[in-house]
Amino acid sequence: xxxxxxxxxxxxAAVFGLAGILIGGAALACPVPEARDLEDGWVLDPRDAxxxxxxxxxxxxxxxxxxxxxxxxGKVLVVLVPPPRGAVAPGLAEAERTGLRHTYRExxxxxxxxxxxxxxxxxxxxxSVAFHFRADPHWTTEGALESAISLADATGRRGVxxxxxxxxxxxxxxxxxxxxxxxxxxxxxxxxxxxxLPDVVPPRAGPRIALVGTSFxxxxxxxxxxxxPAIRAATGAEVxxxxxxxxxxxxxxxxxxxxxxxxGRHDLVVWVLPPWTDFDAGGRLxxxxxxxxxxxxxxxxx
Numbered sequence: 001x002x003x004x005x006x007x008x009x010x011x012x013a014a015v016f017g018l019a020g021i022l023i024g025g026a027a028l029a030c031p032v033p034e035a036r037d038l039e040d041g042w043v044l045d046p047r048d049a050x051x052x053x054x055x056x057x058x059x060x061x062x063x064x065x066x067x068x069x070x071x072x073x074g075k076v077l078v079v080l081v082p083p084p085r086g087a088v089a090p091g092l093a094e095a096e097r098t099g100l101r102h103t104y105r106e107x108x109x110x111x112x113x114x115x116x117x118x119x120x121x122x123x124x125x126x127x128s129v130a131f132h133f134r135a136d137p138h139w140t141t142e143g144a145l146e147s148a149i150s151l152a153d154a155t156g157r158r159g160v161x162x163x164x165x166x167x168x169x170x171x172x173x174x175x176x177x178x179x180x181x182x183x184x185x186x187x188x189x190x191x192x193x194x195x196x197l198p199d200v201v202p203p204r205a206g207p208r209i210a211l212v213g214t215s216f217x218x219x220x221x222x223x224x225x226x227x228x229p230a231i232r233a234a235t236g237a238e239v240x241x242x243x244x245x246x247x248x249x250x251x252x253x254x255x256x257x258x259x260x261x262x263x264g265r266h267d268l269v270v271w272v273l274p275p276w277t278d279f280d281a282g283g284r285l286x287x288x289x290x291x292x293x294x295x296x297x298x299x300x301x302x
Contacts (some may be wrong), residue, residue, distance in 0.1 A: 036049065038089055038090060038091030038092060039090050039091035040090055040091070040134065041134045041135065042085075042089045042090065042091060042134045042135070043134065043135040043188075044085060044086055044089060044092070045137075047084075047137070047275075047276040048084055048085040048086045048089070048137065049084070049086040049092065049096065049100070050084070050086075050276065051084075051099060051100060051103035052081075052084065052100075052103045052104045052106075052107040052275055052276075052279070053107075053276075053277070053278045053279050053280050054103060054106055054107045054110055054279060054280065055107070055110050055111075055279040055280045055282075056280050056282075058282045059279065059280045059281065059282035059285065060110060060113065060114055061282075062282040062283075062285035062286050062289065063111065063114040063116065063279075063285055064113075064114040064115060065285070065286070065289040066114075066285055066288050066289050066292070067114050067115040067116050068115065069289055069292040069293065070269060070292065071115070073261075073292075074267060075210075075266055075267060075268070075269050076117060076155075076267065076268050076269070077115075077116040077117070077269050077271060078116065078117040078118075078119065078151065078154070078155060078268055078269065078270045078271065079108075079111050079116050079117065079118045079119070079271055079273060080119050080121070080147060080151060080270055080271065080272045080273070081104070081107070081108070081118070081119075081121065081272075081273050081274075081275055081277070082121055082125070082131075082132070082139050082143065082147070082216065082272075082274070082275055083100075083101070083104050083121055083122050083125045083275060084100045084104060084275040084276075085132045085137065085275075086100050087100040087101045087104060087122065087125070088122075088125045088126065088131065088132065089132075101122060104122065104275070105120065105122070107279055108120055110279070111279070117154055117155060119147075119150050119151055119154045120150075121146075121147055121150055123150070124143070124146035124147060124149070124150050125143070125146075127146065128142055128143060128146050129142075130142050130143070130192070130193075131143035131146060133176065133190050133192070134190060135188040135190065136176060136188075136190065137274070138176075138215065138216055138219060138225065139216065139225065140192040140193070140225065141174075141192045141193055141194070141195060141225050141226050141230075142169075142192065142193055143225075144225045144226060144227045144230050145165060145166070145195060145226075145230045145234075147227075147230075148165075148227070148230035148231045148233070148234035148235070149162045149165060149234050151231060151234065151235065151270065152231075152234040152235045155235070155268060157234075157235035157236060157237060157268075158234075158235070158236060159200050159202075159232070159233050159234055159235050159236025159237070160197075160198045160200060160233045160234065160236070162234070164198060165195075165197065165198070165230075165233060165234060168195045168196050168197050168198060169193050169194075169195055170193070170194045170195065170196045171193075172193070172194045173191040173192060173193050173194055174191065174192060174194055174224075175189050175190065175191055175192075176189070176190050176191075176192060176219075176224070177189050192225070195226065195230070197226070197229050197230065197232075197233045198233055200232055200233050200236055202232070202236055202237050202238040206237060206238070207237060207265075207266070207267040207268070208237060208238045208239070208240055208265050208266050208267070209231065209235065209237050209238070209239045209240070209266060209267075209268045209269075209270055210239075210240050210242060210255060210260070210261070210266040210268070210269045210270065211227070211228055211231060211239050211240065211241050211242065211243075211270050211272070212242045212243070212248075212251050212252050212255045212269060212270065212271045212272070213242075213243055213248060213251055213271065213272030213273070214243060214244065214245060214246050214247065214248050214251055214272070214274060215243075215245070215246060216272045216274060217241060217243050217272050218241060218243035223241065227272070228241050231270065237268075240260060240265075240266070242254060242255040242258065242260075248271065248272075248273050248274065248277055249281070249284045249285075249287075249288065252271060252288060253287075253288060253291055255269070256288065256291050256292050257291060
């Protein structure tokens with residue numbers, strides 16, 4: 001009877017929570033890009049030069065509700081948002097680039113006010129020669145590794161020393177056939193370095209990290225950019241991947257409804273969100289809170 005009840009509870013969560021999260025999913029569909037060609041081969045589509053959508057008061061309350069629900073289950077939410085490509089791309093007007101950096105950091109400040117750990121990746125993007133691809137919206141393997149190091153610093157987790165991780169760059173590279181602005185015509189091939197990351201054997205009984213996201217964490221459905229092993233090496237913790245297409249809210253919903261989410265095995269939930277995410281999507285966040293509550297057999301109201 002217990003198993004049957006737990007299963008029906010999970011079905012209720014899927015029906016009422018996930019259905020609410022999927023509403024508006026079409027709004028995340030890739031727009032037809034009006035590409036802007038900049039110097040050094042950089043190509044931006046409108047998303048790359050758009051300010052990060054900051055959460056309003058209602059959305060901040062919804063974010064805080066999600067953070068609190070996860071904390072009740074012994075989990076800390078860590079938000080990892082790559083900076084907009086326009087914030088570092090050469091050739092963009094200085095005033096425009098400064099504005100993108102400002103709204104990015106304002107969004108992170110708002111996320112911290114909800115109780116989440118929001119990692120500022122601008123220093124890593126400024127430090128790295130190739131944090132982003134030039135004609136594709138994703139971070140490179142180098143950007144993923146620098147983000148993993150920043151994550152380890154922000155959470156106090158330390159595995160392999162950053163200097164040793166950076167030295168693991170092998171000199172070889174692999175190619176990505178991206179698209180101008182990420183979703184239009186005109187594919188271009190770019191190289192990204194291959195890292196031979198040091199082997200890390202996390203404690204079998206130690207805490208684990210849930211890595212939740214979209215193509216940023218599971219490009220081509222095979223972690224092409226090696227985000228998972230980079231975080232594993234940088235933090236010294238085992239990392240479980242939960243990814244879904246292009247919709248970060250759907251990815252989080254699937255994690256919350258998965259058996260692993262309520263086994264008590266994850267103490268950190270690292271949510272990688274594209275820089276063009278609508279952080280003001282309070283309705284979808286409320287649905288996530290409801291999903292957490294129903295899956296745990298609690299009332300969804302805070």
